[in-house]
Amino acid sequence: xxxxxxxxxxxxxxxxxxxxxxxxxxxxxxxxxxxxxxxxxxxxxxxxxxxxxxxxxxxxxxxxxxxxxxxxxxxxxxxxxxxxxxxxxxxxxxxxxxxxxxxxxxxxxxxxxxxxxxxxxxxxxxxxxxxxxxxxxxxxxxxxxxxxxxxxxxxxxxxxxxxxxxxxxxxxxxxxxxxxxxxxxxxxxxxxxxxxxxxxxxxxxxxxxxxxxxxxxxxxxxxxxxxxxxxxxxxxxxxxxxxxxxxxxxxxxxxxxxxxxxxxxxxxxxxxxxxxxxxxxxxxxxxxxxxxxxxxxxxxxxxxxxxxxxxxxxxxxxxxxxxxxxxxxxxxxxxxxxxxx
Amino acid sequence: xxxxxxxxxxxxxxxxxxxxxxxxxxxxxxxxxxxxxxxxxxxxxxxxxxxxxxxxxxxxxxxxxxxxxxxxxxxxxxxxxxxxxxxxxxxxxxxxxxxxxxxxxxxxxxxxxxxxxxxxxxxxxxxxxxxxxxxxxxxxxxxxxxxxxxxxxxxxxxxxxxxxxxxxxxxxxxxxxxxxxxxxxxxxxxxxxxxxxxxxxxxxxxxxxxxxxxxxxxxxxxxxxxxxxxxxxxxxxxxxxxxxxxxxxxxxxxxxxxxxxxxxxxxxxxxxxxxxxxxxxxxxxxxxxxxxxxxxxxxxxxxxxxxxxxxxxxxxxxxxxxxxxxxxxxxxxxxxxxxxx
Numbered sequence: 001x002x003x004x005x006x007x008x009x010x011x012x013x014x015x016x017x018x019x020x021x022x023x024x025x026x027x028x029x030x031x032x033x034x035x036x037x038x039x040x041x042x043x044x045x046x047x048x049x050x051x052x053x054x055x056x057x058x059x060x061x062x063x064x065x066x067x068x069x070x071x072x073x074x075x076x077x078x079x080x081x082x083x084x085x086x087x088x089x090x091x092x093x094x095x096x097x098x099x100x101x102x103x104x105x106x107x108x109x110x111x112x113x114x115x116x117x118x119x120x121x122x123x124x125x126x127x128x129x130x131x132x133x134x135x136x137x138x139x140x141x142x143x144x145x146x147x148x149x150x151x152x153x154x155x156x157x158x159x160x161x162x163x164x165x166x167x168x169x170x171x172x173x174x175x176x177x178x179x180x181x182x183x184x185x186x187x188x189x190x191x192x193x194x195x196x197x198x199x200x201x202x203x204x205x206x207x208x209x210x211x212x213x214x215x216x217x218x219x220x221x222x223x224x225x226x227x228x229x230x231x232x233x234x235x236x237x238x239x240x241x242x243x244x245x246x247x248x249x250x251x252x253x254x255x256x257x258x259x260x261x262x263x264x265x266x267x268x269x270x271x272x273x274x275x276x277x278x279x280x281x282x283x284x285x286x287x288x289x290x291x292x293x294x295x296x297x298x299x300x301x302x303x304x305x306x307x308x309x310x311x312x313x314x315x316x317x318x319x320x321x322x323x324x325x326x327x328x329x330x331x332x333x334x335x336x337x338x339x340x341x
Numbered sequence: 342x343x344x345x346x347x348x349x350x351x352x353x354x355x356x357x358x359x360x361x362x363x364x365x366x367x368x369x370x371x372x373x374x375x376x377x378x379x380x381x382x383x384x385x386x387x388x389x390x391x392x393x394x395x396x397x398x399x400x401x402x403x404x405x406x407x408x409x410x411x412x413x414x415x416x417x418x419x420x421x422x423x424x425x426x427x428x429x430x431x432x433x434x435x436x437x438x439x440x441x442x443x444x445x446x447x448x449x450x451x452x453x454x455x456x457x458x459x460x461x462x463x464x465x466x467x468x469x470x471x472x473x474x475x476x477x478x479x480x481x482x483x484x485x486x487x488x489x490x491x492x493x494x495x496x497x498x499x500x501x502x503x504x505x506x507x508x509x510x511x512x513x514x515x516x517x518x519x520x521x522x523x524x525x526x527x528x529x530x531x532x533x534x535x536x537x538x539x540x541x542x543x544x545x546x547x548x549x550x551x552x553x554x555x556x557x558x559x560x561x562x563x564x565x566x567x568x569x570x571x572x573x574x575x576x577x578x579x580x581x582x583x584x585x586x587x588x589x590x591x592x593x594x595x596x597x598x599x600x601x602x603x604x605x606x607x608x609x610x611x612x613x614x615x616x617x618x619x620x621x622x623x624x625x626x627x628x629x630x631x632x633x634x635x636x637x638x639x640x641x642x643x644x645x646x647x648x649x650x651x652x653x654x655x656x657x658x659x660x661x662x663x664x665x666x667x668x669x670x671x672x673x674x675x676x677x678x679x680x681x682x
Contacts, residue, residue, distance in 0.1 A: 022500045031559065141498055145498060149494075149672055150494065152672050152673075152674035153490075153491065153494050153672050153673060153674065155652075155674045155675035155678075156486055156490075156648065156649060156652055156673035156675065157482055157486060157487075157644070157649060158644075158645075158648050158675045158678070159363045159647055159651065159675075159678075160678050161675045161678040216674050217674060217675055217678060218372065218677070218678075287675065287678075288644060289644045291636065292636065292637040293634065293635070293636050294634070294635050294637060295632065295633065295635075296633040296634075296635060299632065300498075300630040303499075303629060303630045304499075304630060306500055307497065307498050307500040310500065311497055318661065318669070320659065326672065327671060327672055327674070328659070328671055329671065330668060330669055330670065330671060330672075331490055331493050331494050331667065331668055331670070331671075331672050331673070332494060333493035333494065333497055333557050333558060333668070334499045334502045334558055334628065335559075336559070337496075337499070337500075337501050337502040337558060337559075337628075
């Protein structure tokens with residue numbers, strides 16, 4: 001009855017390529033199709049996406065370096081945008097998509113709740129998206145789901161909520177090399193301190209998740225406190241990509257707390273390090289009734305970020321227009337998954 | 342900035358009274374206020390709700406037996422409707438509210454996904470609600486959250502889903518007497534068989550939850566299979582209200598399976614009985630990645646149903662119009678919960 005959702009993939013790094021692969025794989029369901037792909041990397045431009053995905057089949061989608069031209073030629077319903085974590089670097093890219101009349105679902109971590117860190121960009125994109133009748137939303141597994149949307153959903157059975165605590169433990173040994181490097185696996189404590197001093201180290205989007213939870217519950221925060229410490233390896237850890245020795249950094253322990261009237265209302269605690277023995281996600285609601293929700297083994301991040309992007313694309317058609325958050329969209333769920341015949 | 346949401350409570354059984362109590366308790370947040378209450382019970386009509394709630398304070402809300410009059414006098418934004426499990430019995434009540442321009446959030450289990458069991462009523466209410474610019478939705482902890490909305494959310498991190506299994510185990514010993522009776526605690530196996538033969542025994546809404554999950558994932562079901570068996574007490578169970586002896590019925594084991602092309606795509610398994618040793622809710626997604634979500638200790642049903650009603654009322658203002666389901670609304674979360682000052 002409905003025609004397939006037309007998707008353009010903007011950004012062909014590891015996540016973007018995976019996202020394109022998933023969208024192509026779902027074409028057989030008739031719900032979605034990949035119509036375009038954009039990246040500035042000269043090694044990728046003008047190549048068929050099928051080649052970049054290492055397959056033997058052409059996809060029929062050729063990578064373009066010019067997003068404006070690609071938007072004009074392919075007229076996508078939704079752009080899946082995966083180019084940078086930082087909103088300041090990508091606001092122009094998103095604006096171009098919005099002006100072309102496309103919804104934007106972006107992995108830009110700072111877009112998950114942009115109203116505090118980038119109020120002017122947020123206001124501008126919101127106005128523009130409303131004017132063009134489209135929806136812009138930032139999502140992913142974290143920020144976007146594990147430490148915010150899922151935490152909000154965990155409060156749904158409560159008549160009263162006093163505080164929300166979220167914990168995510170990820171064994172980075174099972175993740176890709178860039179992530180292992182990003183959490184500092186194998187560096188020294190001194191190197192950790194140097195990186196931390198740049199202000200660009202740690203998990204991007206943790207404070208955005210915190211603010212998304214607080215805003216979703218209608219809570220104003222007086223202040224947000226953040227801490228970032230190294231997790232130090234206690235024994236040898238071997239991953240497919242690198243080895244970490246005892247005393248070296250295994251990864252990060254990043255936490256954020258939202259305070260109001262001296263009370264800690266929302267706290268997020270994230271440990272991502274190689275060799276973590278007990279990967280899991282948990283939400284503890286100090287409420288009536290109390291809720292203790294656990295995802296055993298945790299939510300596997302790389303696949304889940306791709307999933308959240310594609311699955312959120314399935315929700316934007318009926319979403320409110322403007323710049324919104326995951327708290328404004330319908331309950332997220334898998335999109336275009338055909339059960340085995 | 343925004344005025345409080347005006348709520349009318351329709352139905353003052355145990356759940357309705359609790360709901361009214363919660364709404365009154367939230368008035369101090371400035372987000373919501375109880376403006377009316379309706380019940381046909383002569384023992385309740387014309388009494389101040391404060392008296393019925395056993396408090397020493399008048400609420401200022403007097404119970405009316407005439408919903409039409411009450412709607413006209415109080416002009417609520419939302420009616421919280423808690424009068425019956427069966428849509429056929431309450432469609433007129435809902436219609437009256439819709440014609441008065443009020444959103445309806447109802448605990449009627451058959452309304453959680455009414456399109457299969459009551460297609461004509463559903464179509465009529467949908468048309469009417471759209472015409473009057475209001476939203477009608479059925480919710481509660483189950484159906485409404487534990488075995489459907491939460492299950493859908495659990496699939497959000499998946500790029501592929503092959504099957505979804507939901508399990509809910511409730512120790513009915515900690516619940517109110519009507520629920521203990523409803524699950525048959527203390528009756529004989531013969532009495533269980535008699536009740537089962539009436540077709541009105543078991544958990545109402547299980548199939549609605551199943552269909553909500555399937556529809557939310559875009560899956561068509563060829564058939565739905567249901568089984569209802571007694572849980573037999575193996576030892577004495579004492580509750581505040583009754584005792585169950587070994588060999589007597591302790592409660593129900595009710596399950597439903599949604600089948601497509603011979604495959605079991607969605608299965609819901611509910612055990613509600615006195616003495617259940619391990620109350621919990623769990624969702625297992627056979628997907629990529631696999632997800633195993635557990636609510637430890639389970640979601641306490643009576644409070645949670647009240648919470649889902651009140652919290653969903655907080656979502657309807659921005660919901661799509663017409664007769665919708667929980668899968669169409671924004672991610673549910675606690676509403677009007679002021680953190681402790």
